[in-house]
Each structure stands twice: as structure tokens, then as C-alpha cells.
Amino acid sequence: MTMNSVLENIKQAEHNCKEHGVRLTSKRKQVLSGLLQADKALSAYELVDQCKDESGKTMPAMSVYRILDFLAEEHLVHKLDSNNKYVACSHITCSHGHEVTQFLICEKCQRVDEINIDPSMIEQLQSNVKDAGYHLISPQLEMKCLCETCFTTFPHPN
Amino acid sequence: MTMNSVLENIKQAEHNCKEHGVRLTSKRKQVLSGLLQADKALSAYELVDQCKDESGKTMPAMSVYRILDFLAEEHLVHKLDSNNKYVACSHITCSHGHEVTQFLICEKCQRVDEINIDPSMIEQLQSNVKDAGYHLISPQLEMKCLCETCFTTFPHPN
């Protein structure tokens, strides 16, 4: 992501936080900015390294985890359970809600696309869940994939 | 799951393994049986404890991980990325394939239901992935839920 885009995202994130009555502190900006620049999913500890590289100062892992929790609550980043990594939300500067999020995750290069789901599909998923006697609490679909580049670059089975 | 059902599942699992030219050893049976009896998702280390309780002998964590890998390859257990736990396949004694598996996971009690997806839904998911320029390599949908019991028992937001 270009530096301009990063700044634009940060600015919008700051605005969103203000509206929610919470603060996007400089550390939180630093972490979010790191994720935006990386343009892929990073682990908490990779983010520690990235912050070190950017600023020279070490950010405690504990702080990174806390900040990632905060950013996730604000829907500014998402945690990917598939690989225990974190990715910046693709929809910070647009007005998407987050009823159901779907991620396509490249297993090789950690590139992630956050795509939209057809509302009828969401409905069907919800109704499947309900029919099975469950109550959906955190709908997030993660699909383990290869991106086009990795698919053509690396050998693969099938 | 009743002891009879457990034995029936083990028997079928043994048959399946024989067909694939691999061995369902006694340790592997012990782990699979532990998961079947638990009737919910367990972590690898919870399984270590369970094996200890059942047999008196300690099974090394390393072995449990290896055995879980084996069982997963045979589609006898599934790994849930959502909570880093493992669950016995619900379809050992029936003839389901595993093109796309969908799990409803209770966040409170770790109860899991492995349900079927409508083929048209699978198709649509696949086409979404393709449209985004990705290649699906391991389709497994995990939905974080509350089961009916936990939903009515515990307080919840919304």
C-alpha cells in the first residue's frame, strides 16, 4: 500500500475512533500503520520486529497484543485464526459493515483479500446454523488459498 | 457418545485404514477413542491428560501431535483452527466425502457439529474465490457459535 494510502487510512481510523469515544494513540497508530504498510498478514511478533525496524525502539510483545485487541474491537484489524496472524481491515476508508467477513488467505505469501459475501449466502449460512440449533456469535469465514502468483510460481498437488 | 458407538467407529476406522494401506495402531486407536468419547473438541494436551486418565500411562505430547496428524490425513479427526483443538469426524461410519467441511463450534463448551453444505453454496463460494484470483486449497468453514444449552444458560450480549 502506498504511503499516501496508509496516511489516508490512519486519518480515517483516527476519525472513527474519535466518533466511538476512544483514542488512537501514537503506539496504536504505529501498529496499524505497520500492518497497512506490510500489505499482508503478520504475526504479533513479526509486528514487534517491524516496529523495531521502523522506530528503533522495541515495542513489548504484550503491548502489541493489547493494541491488536483494541484495533480489532474497532474493526481496524482482523485476527485470522487460520494462521494466528493479523491483517489490517481493507474497508477502513469505505463504509462497509462487518456482519460477516470473508478472507482469502494465501498460505504461501500471507497475502489476504477481504471480500464481500452475497447477502443471500449470508442468510443461508445463518439459517443452516440456526437449523442445527446453534447461535452464530462471530461470523468470519477464512479460506486457505494460494494467490495467483504463488499458484503459478510454486508446484502444487491435484 | 455411547461406548458401543465408539467401538463401531473404531471398527470402521480400522477398516478404512486397511483399505488405504495404513495401520491404525493401538496408540492411534487410543487417541481416536479418546476424542470420540469426549464428544467435543479437545486440545492436544487435553488429549494427553485424557490418555493418562484412561490408561495410567503418559502419552508424550509429541506422539499425540503425530497421531493427530495421521488421523487428520485419514479424515478421522479434524483440526479446528478457531480454537486450536481437534475433534473426531462425525462421518466415520457413513460415507461422506470431505470436499468442504463446515463446523459449528460452541465457544463455551467446545461442542461441535459437523454439518453439510448445500452443493450450490459450495459452488458459489468456489466461484467467489476464483473471481478474486485465488485458488482454494483447503476448504473448511468454521463458525464460532453458542450451542442452544450454552446460549440459554449463559448471559450474552445483543
Added chain:
DNA sequence: AATTGATATGATATATTGTATCATTAGAAG
């Protein structure tokens, strides 16, 4: 400006999950 209370961050220890590697054992095949 100083006081105070709430929020954020740092420091440290520890828990949990998972892998690498080499040694040993058990099974199948000849």
C-alpha cells in the same frame, strides 16, 4: 499549575501450542 482518576503502556513471568531432532521400539517381510 497541581491533584486526581482513568486509560495506556512497560516489565516480567508464565502458560499454551507446536516443531525439530535423534534415539529406541515394534511390525512386517524375507
Added chain:
DNA sequence: CTTCTAATGATACAATATATCATATCAATT
């Protein structure tokens, strides 16, 4: 029985995550 392979054990360690208490920062009030 021997020999080869697959399975398991033992040990060390890496990677991910949380618990807890101390300190710093910020903003409101005096």
C-alpha cells in the same frame, strides 16, 4: 532370526498468548 521400515519415545526448543503488577500518560477538576 535378520533386516528394513514405520511408529513411538525422549528431549530440547520455538512460537503464540495471557496474567499480573508497576509505571507513565492524558484529561478533567480544583
